[in-house]
Amino acid sequence: MAYIFVADDFTGASDTLATLSRAGMRARLFRDLPQPHDVGDLDAWGIATDARALETPAMAALAHRIGHGLSAFRPQLLHLKICSTFDSSAKVGNIALLAQGLADAIGIRDIAVIAGQPSLGRYAVFGTLFARGPDGQIHRIDRHPVMSTHPVTPMDEADLIRHLARLGLNDIELVRRGGRGSRFPRLYDALEQQDVVSAGRDLAASSDALLVMGSSAVAEAWLAAHPSQSAGTLSPLTASGPILVFAGSRSSLTTSQIAAAGGTACLPINPVDMIAGGPALQSSLDWACARLDSGQDCMLYLTAEGSGTIAPALLAERSAHFVHRLVSAGLAGGLIVAGGDTSSAIVTRLGPAWLEHAGDVCPGVPVLRARLEGGELPMILKGGQMGDRDFFAAAIQAIRS
Numbered sequence: 001m002a003y004i005f006v007a008d009d010f011t012g013a014s015d016t017l018a019t020l021s022r023a024g025m026r027a028r029l030f031r032d033l034p035q036p037h038d039v040g041d042l043d044a045w046g047i048a049t050d051a052r053a054l055e056t057p058a059m060a061a062l063a064h065r066i067g068h069g070l071s072a073f074r075p076q077l078l079h080l081k082i083c084s085t086f087d088s089s090a091k092v093g094n095i096a097l098l099a100q101g102l103a104d105a106i107g108i109r110d111i112a113v114i115a116g117q118p119s120l121g122r123y124a125v126f127g128t129l130f131a132r133g134p135d136g137q138i139h140r141i142d143r144h145p146v147m148s149t150h151p152v153t154p155m156d157e158a159d160l161i162r163h164l165a166r167l168g169l170n171d172i173e174l175v176r177r178g179g180r181g182s183r184f185p186r187l188y189d190a191l192e193q194q195d196v197v198s199a200g201r202d203l204a205a206s207s208d209a210l211l212v213m214g215s216s217a218v219a220e221a222w223l224a225a226h227p228s229q230s231a232g233t234l235s236p237l238t239a240s241g242p243i244l245v246f247a248g249s250r251s252s253l254t255t256s257q258i259a260a261a262g263g264t265a266c267l268p269i270n271p272v273d274m275i276a277g278g279p280a281l282q283s284s285l286d287w288a289c290a291r292l293d294s295g296q297d298c299m300l301y302l303t304a305e306g307s308g309t310i311a312p313a314l315l316a317e318r319s320a321h322f323v324h325r326l327v328s329a330g331l332a333g334g335l336i337v338a339g340g341d342t343s344s345a346i347v348t349r350l351g352p353a354w355l356e357h358a359g360d361v362c363p364g365v366p367v368l369r370a371r372l373e374g375g376e377l378p379m380i381l382k383g384g385q386m387g388d389r390d391f392f393a394a395a396i397q398a399i400r401s
Helices: 008-023 056-071 095-106 159-165 194-202 217-225 254-258 271-276 279-293 312-328 340-350 391-400
Strands: 003-007 027-031 044-048 075-083 110-114 121-126 126-130 136-138 173-175 186-187 212-213 243-247 265-269 299-300 333-338 353-363 365-370 375-382
Touching: 003 008, 003 056, 003 217, 008 044, 008 075, 008 353, 008 365, 008 375, 044 333, 056 095, 075 095, 075 194, 075 217, 095 110, 095 159, 095 212, 110 194, 110 217, 110 365, 126 299, 126 353, 173 279, 186 194, 194 212, 194 217, 212 217, 243 254, 243 312, 243 340, 243 391, 254 391, 265 271, 271 312, 271 391, 279 299, 279 312, 299 365, 312 333, 312 340, 312 391, 353 375, 353 391, 365 391, 375 391
Parallel strands: 003 044, 003 075, 027 044, 075 212, 110 186, 110 212, 173 186, 243 299, 243 333, 265 299, 333 375
Antiparallel strands: 027 353, 121 126, 126 136, 353 365, 365 375
């Protein structure tokens, strides 16, 4: 039976896709429910959604629709891929609501959570989440320099059992490192990779269908319990022209990465201009087209000015329309996007039939092969908190090589 996952955004979905592909599984990522003939020869497949940006009514509707569609595939394990930092709120991007809605629609009773991903610098001990920051230090998630100040879903609670209870998933059993759960819902600590392996083996012992919520550690856990896969091979993929970079994330890390991209032509865009869509935005479009037409890589990025009163979902939607116009011009040989909500909106607007893993930039950020109507496009999607300071130079090099 295929490994099936549903992701609450496209950046996280691409990481799980890469995790499974690197293990030798034939895997693809879709924007919506695929048809049975689309997945018949796949070992693993997933659906990337924009759930992170959805408010409660839209989230409930999405969970109901996707869940009922997935029930036809009768998954023994459904992986709900969420951000490794668990940032979520009761009103926006509610991961507990999504988990329970999917489980109810499919007919799954048992829900589990794998709390850490040591391979990505995410650690959970006594139910408390810690994450490596851009400074290289390990921070409790509610004191993390990026995630504690997230513009939409700041993490103000590191105790994940308390955090998930606030979102609506109650009475969770804490399973300490290497331990075995006795009931559901349950949450597994993970400080070292062996803890992920232990969680996978414990979950594999269940005879009932499961929904397991967590980062790509869920895929790592499943692979540890099903070790028959072999290393995957990737088909060559190189950019056919200059690289277009768009940064919708305004996190402190992305800001420092933009500042370090000195070798790439850069142009800031005021979010107010992106919403207005007037002459200033047309000037930005012309600037990018001119550079791409001359074979020059270029980056456009949103500034922080004037964004406080703009709905993030609207800004992501307008950014997606802008990037779609540039890609449709046929001048870009590759696309790099920074920002989770921005990535989801842009990929949805571009409308690829599917995405496949085609390489890696850094932990958590793969290179993707996007199947568009006009052919294949190399693509990289990065969450705001991912990558080192030289990320954009590394990403451009990864597409070129």
